[in-house]
Amino acid sequence: MDIRDGKIVKGINFLDIKEVGDPVEQGAYYAQQGADELVYLDITATNENRKIFLSLVREIAQTINIPFTVGGGISTIDDVSALLDTGADKVSINSAAIKNPELITALAHRFGSQCIVIAMDIKNEQDNWFVYLNGGKIKTSLQASTWAKEAEELGAGEILLTSMNNDGTKNGFANDVTRTISQQLHIPIIASGGAGTMQHFADAFTVGKADAALAASVFHYKEIEIPVLKKFLATNNIPVRI
Amino acid sequence: MNVVVIRYGAGNIQSVLFALRRIGINPVLSSEPEVISKADKVIFPGVGEASSTMKELKSSGLDTVIKELKQPFLGICLGLQLMCKHSEEGDVDCLGIFNLKVKKFAPSSVYKVPHVGWNNIEQSEGPLFKGIPENSYVYYVHSFHAEIGKETCAKTNYINPFSASLSKDNFYAVQFHPEKSGTTGETTLQNFISL
Numbered sequence: 239m240d241i242r243d244g245k246i247v248k249g250i251n252f253l254d255i256k257e258v259g260d261p262v263e264q265g266a267y268y269a270q271q272g273a274d275e276l277v278y279l280d281i282t283a284t285n286e287n288r289k290i291f292l293s294l295v296r297e298i299a300q301t302i303n304i305p306f307t308v309g310g311g312i313s314t315i316d317d318v319s320a321l322l323d324t325g326a327d328k329v330s331i332n333s334a335a336i337k338n339p340e341l342i343t344a345l346a347h348r349f350g351s352q353c354i355v356i357a358m359d360i361k362n363e364q365d366n367w368f369v370y371l372n373g374g375k376i377k378t379s380l381q382a383s384t385w386a387k388e389a390e391e392l393g394a395g396e397i398l399l400t401s402m403n404n405d406g407t408k409n410g411f412a413n414d415v416t417r418t419i420s421q422q423l424h425i426p427i428i429a430s431g432g433a434g435t436m437q438h439f440a441d442a443f444t445v446g447k448a449d450a451a452l453a454a455s456v457f458h459y460k461e462i463e464i465p466v467l468k469k470f471l472a473t474n475n476i477p478v479r480i
Numbered sequence: 481m482n483v484v485v486i487r488y489g490a491g492n493i494q495s496v497l498f499a500l501r502r503i504g505i506n507p508v509l510s511s512e513p514e515v516i517s518k519a520d521k522v523i524f525p526g527v528g529e530a531s532s533t534m535k536e537l538k539s540s541g542l543d544t545v546i547k548e549l550k551q552p553f554l555g556i557c558l559g560l561q562l563m564c565k566h567s568e569e570g571d572v573d574c575l576g577i578f579n580l581k582v583k584k585f586a587p588s589s590v591y592k593v594p595h596v597g598w599n600n601i602e603q604s605e606g607p608l609f610k611g612i613p614e615n616s617y618v619y620y621v622h623s624f625h626a627e628i629g630k631e632t633c634a635k636t637n638y639i640n641p642f643s644a645s646l647s648k649d650n651f652y653a654v655q656f657h658p659e660k661s662g663t664t665g666e667t668t669l670q671n672f673i674s675l
Contacts, residue, residue, distance in 0.1 A: 269662065274598055300498045305619055305660045325494045327621075327660065352594045352621050395596070424592060479598045479617040 239264065239454060240281045241310070244290050247281065248406075248455050255281075258458045262297050268457065269304045271464040274479055276302065277330065277398070277452060279357075280310030281373060288317075292324055299325025307355055307398075313338075318345055322353065330355040330398055333371045336378060336385070339392055346393025355428075356394040358382060360415065361402040367415045374402050386419045386427075397423065398452065400430040406455065408434025413446035420447040428452050436462060436470045443476045481673065484519035486546075487511045488526070489536040496525040496556065499659035503670050513545045521673060522549060525659075526558035530582070530624070531570020534562060547575055552675040553651050560646060560653035561624055569624050577651050580629045580643065591639045594623040601644045601656070604634035608645060608652055608671050616664045618644070618656035625655060 239246045239261055246259040265276050278298065280291040288311065295308055308321050309330030318329050335342050335356055345354050359370045360382040367382035386397050399419060401412035411429045420427040426449035429442040433453035442451040456462040468478045485496060485507045493509075500507045500523075507523070508515065516522055524546070526533060537543045546553070555563045562574045567582035574582070587593040598617045601609075618636075625642035628635060634645035636655070646653045652672060658665035 299495060300501070303499065303502065303660065303662050303666060323494065325498060327495070350594070352596045395594075424589070426592070426596075 239277065239458075240279050241291065241294065242280075242282050243287070244294055246458065248458060258455075261294060262301050264458070265298055265302045265306070268464065269302045272468055272480070273304065273457075273464055275304060275450070276306040278306060278308045278310075279330065280308070282310075292320060295321060295324045295326055309355070309357055313341070315341075315344060315348060318349060322349060328353040328355050328396070330357045332357040332359065332373075335389065335394075336369065336371055336380065339388065342389060342392040342394055346395070351393050351395035351425075354394055355396045355398050356386075356389040357398040357400065358385060358389075359400050359402055360412075362412070362415070367401075370402060382415055383419050383422060387422055390423050390425050394425060396426045396428060398428045398430055401432060404432030405430075407432055408456070410434065410438040411442040411446055411448070411451065413441055416442065416446035416448050420449070426450060433462075436467050439467060440471060440474045440476060443471070444474075481505060482518070482520045483507045483523065483673065484516050484521070485509050485523045485525060486516060486542065488540065488542055489528075489533060493525045493527075495657075495659045496523065499666070499669060503666055503673065505673060511540060511542065513541065516542075516545060517549065520551060521675070522546075522551060522553045523556065523672075524553065524559035524563075525556040526562070527621075528558055529569060530558065530561055530567040530574065531572035533558060534567075534570075534572045534574055537562070537575075543575060547577065550650055552672060554672045555651070555653035556659075557622060557655060557657060560626060560643075560655050563646070563651065563653050564626050567624060578626065578629065578631045578646050578648060578653070580626045580631065580646070582624050582626050584624050585639050588639065593639075594621060595625075595638045596621050599636050599638055599656075601634045601636055604645065606633040606645075606647055607675060608647070608654070608668050609634060610667075610671050612664055612667055618654075618658070618661040618664055618668075620656050622655060 305327040307328040308326040313334035369380040428450040429448035430452040563577040585593045632643045636644040658668040
């Protein structure tokens with residue numbers, strides 16, 4: 239769930255953003271439907287919004303009974319400390335980790351790798367997957383697989399891999415790059431961006447070798463119901479919690 | 481119902497307090513021996529490192545207080561490990577309520593350590609698991625685990641079988657996080673509160 243001004247929003251290819259619901263209500267609904275984990279990203283993450291987000295995190299922690307990850311604009315140990323103390327289970331770091339890779343090590347040392355998720359927004363250009371900064375606005379020269387490997391070595395506990403080419407298209411996950419990174423690393427990879435059908439989820443696990451799959455709009459707009467999806471995956475021999 | 485959650489310098493226990501409130505309990509957070517001794521139910525949560533938290537327990541005298549409690553007592557995650565005899569984490573002697581050792585998982589190329597995520601519990605028995613079907617999923621975050629012994633009342637298999645839950649007399653413990661384990665976790669907490 240992408241959060242702006244305390245509401246869930248959704249864009250296509252990171253643009254054209256619309257409000258789609260209440261984060262606490264929607265999170266509770268997903269938990270009850272059988273989601274294994276929720277991710278909340280504060281996509282504005284300015285200083286004044288940070289306080290609103292923190293009180294939202296508290297409300298989420300009070301309400302839902304499954305683990306959740308929070309991210310968006312996290313750049314210091316104090317930011318992480320505040321979010322974990324408020325009740326978040328994991329934090330997701332993106333731009334700040336690219337600008338300051340030692341942050342990953344410092345956070346892993348202080349809070350443990352199990353709660354440090356490194357989020358990567360990546361885009362395919364001329365057969366190379368490049369890492370983007372600031373919510374997909376600024377291109378870097380970093381290659382996705384190089385950065386993923388480095389993040390693991392520095393102490394990341396998970397990688398949340400979002401393909402900007404696939405995000406919002408509903409044409410399936412970026413299975414090639416997901417598989418390449420998943421096979422190189424020893425930490426879990428969460429595939430993100432592009433879910434449109436139940437088969438896309440199955441492909442993310444079997445073709446993309448992802449450890450988990452994340453989706454937003456197909457669930458927000460009830461195009462796919464979680465219990466139906468989990469049954470579908472189970473009948474395709476993919477181990478799921480039902 | 482007077483439910484006390486022990487505060488002893490271990491990490492994030494906010495989620496446990498929230499989960500208790502969701503099942504209608506208003507817990508008291510305390511490190512005072514007198515408050516803990518008078519509670520109807522005592523919960524001993526914790527995330528952290530074994531040897532440093534044992535040191536905290538000893539310096540506050542809570543180690544002796546806990547062992548002498550007669551009311552239902554529930555250890556969660558690190559709480560379970562500290563209730564065992566010894567932990568490899570920091571090579572420390574623990575409370576010894578359960579005569580078991582706590583060992584580190586040996587990582588492999590297939591199984592990652594820490595063990596983070598949902599896993600199923602097998603051969604679950606006893607009052608904590610009343611109404612919970614065999615092979616239900618619960619949520620784990622841990623690098624150390626208690627071996628299997630006669631106090632084991634639920635098992636999970638990850639790298640090797642380990643104690644998902646332990647019980648002896650008034651002492652109960654779970655390695656998983658009931659506060660994050662959906663309705664299965666809420667039932668476990670509710671069962672403990674109903675003891």
